[in-house]
Amino acid sequence: MTYLEASGISIDFPLYHAESRSLKKALLGKVSSRFSVDQKSRPVVQALRDISFSLKSGDRLGLIGSNGSGKTTLLRALSGIYQPTAGTLSMEGKLISLLDPGQGMNKELTGRENIRLRSYYLGLSKAKSQAFEADVIDFTDLKEFLDIPVRNYSSGMVVRLAFGMATAFPPEILLMDEWILAGDAAFMAKAKKRVEGMVQHADILVLASHSPSILAEWTNRLIWLDGGRIVADGAPMEVFKSYLPRHDFEELLRARS
Template sequence: MTYLTAFGLSVAFPLYHSDNRSLKKTVLGRASGRFAKDDRQRLVVQALRDISFTMRSGDRLGLVGSNGSGKTTLLRTLSGIYQPASGSLSMEGRLTSLLDPGQGMNLDLTGWENIRLRGYFLGMGKADIARLEADVEDFSELGQFLDLPVRNYSSGMVVRLAFAMATAVHPEILIMDEWILAGDAGFMDKAKHRVEAMVRHADILVLASHQAGILAQWCSRLIWLDQGRVRAEGSPMEVLAQYLPPQQFEEIEKTKSLLATNPVF
């Protein structure tokens, strides 16, 4: 049974140059309770504070909050990139995290070499890697650029390669930041159905996004993070009603009503 459970997760980042008196005065004067000292008496910023939730197969969790609220930190902690200062994290299922366009890519290697590297990382055999290469080549439409080192790619080409590789394999637990929803209009029009298929086939989804319409459409539950804490949790429309300005929420309600007659999932 696929599951993901976070209990009391807290993450803190030391401010290594905090011995400077003016910095301390400035930080402590504006901290609003988010800064503290760790057991080594270092000044730290509390990026996440006491985050708990449980997800089972079929759950879709969306994260909302202003920049710096802790959304990306939580995604990185769930993905194993950050170690929590306290609390625990347990899961069952194959996890894929899509947090950064360049995640897992070696810029000195060619596109082809990066595709094969991804296949090896996923434990694929030769036949599966060959299918992965064909799928990424067809979807990314990068053609002969796949023969070049990735450092020679434009930012848009990097997104195309990263997107094609990331969405070629369907995970059981999908951790996704909103970079995957960005890109040039022509490519994203083509990519929309591929993203939706990936979301639909994942057992569990955790998505952070500023696009309220996507969260209302794709998620069954939202958490509103504010200064590293959970400020509200509930159904998408309940949380968005608290989080969004009234006029913007009314637009989401109208869109939601239209989608109800022709749902994506």
């Protein structure tokens, strides 16, 4: 049974200024800290505070909030990249996170070589990696660009490749950051079709975005983050009602109807 559960997750981000990161500062700091009260008084940003929610098959969660509200940090925590400072993350299901378009890709390698690397990362057998490669090539539609280094791609092409690789074997849990918007309209339609197919297979999607229309369209639950805390959690339109300025909300309603 696929599920994703966050219980009381908090993350403190250590703050290192260019100088305080240096060894000299730390050594000198240790000496002088004998005179201070608390040795562990390190500056931190409270990136996430006591985040709890539970997702089950078919849930499509949207994350919304201003810049720096903790959306990306939460996605990283849910991916298991950041070990929480407090709380527990538990899940069952194959998870893929699309946090940054270039992630896991070597920009110097060609598209095809990157696809091969990814199939090694997924630990696929030879037959499966061929099917994987064929599927990604078919989806991304990069044609002759497949054989040139990824650094020569447009940002839209990178997104297409990253999305194609992430969803070729449909993950049971897909985490996405907002850069998906970098694709053109034709790609967006394709991507949406693919994610819908995924969700029909009773899977979980978590999507962070600034775009109300995308979130309203793609998700069936919305969490509003502010300052690393959950402000509101509920049906997308309900949350939007309090999140969006009145004018924007009415516009969204009109667009939806």
